[in-house]
Amino acid sequence: MLKISKSIEYSIFALKQIYNNKNINLLIARDIAEKENIPTELVAKLLQKMKKNGILESVQGKLGGYRFAKNVEDITLYSVVEAIDEDIQVTECLCENATEEHCKRILSCSLRSPFNKLQNEIINLMKNLKLTEMFN
Template identity: 45%
Template sequence: MIKISKSVEYSILALKYIADNENFASLSSRKISDDLNIPYDLLSKLLQKLVRKGIVQSQQGKYGGYNLLVDSNKLSLLNIIDALDENIQLANCTFDGANNEDCARINNCYIRSPFLNLQNKINKMFNEITLNELTN
């Protein structure tokens, strides 16, 4: 079963909130946390990951906070997942660099190839779904 982690879910909520309020002042992590009922410490860590990946910008100071750097019509679900160092994998053998340590049957498995094809389709779909589409 493919399941989006809470980290990805919270990040999507926060990114949409930031995008919806981009015409106003920067939003503090405390305000985002309070308004969306997301644990503050976790949200702060997620936002810092998004800053490091160039998705949001952090401004320090009294009027500081977070702004979106990527257009919500161009920011894909896959971009968000990758920025958080998360994976959406069907099986242990469907990621780049999978080897015998990930699955003992990797070299003679008759379902690996179909799973890889399906994984590629899922990745393509996640890359085509934008933040704006996902939240409207």
């Protein structure tokens, strides 16, 4: 079954909290973790990855926390997936370093091309799906 990882899911929930509070106050990892019932350490790790990849920025101080580093309208699901270092692959043979160790049929598989097409369609969908579409 194709599914989004928990890390991506939790990242989206965290971003939604930041989005919903963007005109009120900045949120810290603990605030988000409590609201979404996600371990604080995991939220902190995911927020740091998104900060490192330019999705979020942090503000220090008593009223500090996280906010979007760029216009939220420009952030796609794909950019979040990339920031969290998740590979999008429908099958193991489509990973970048696939060898015959991954699949004995890799050189002669008649399904590799259709799976590759499916994978590309999923990636394109993610590249075109804005966070704001998910949140509104």
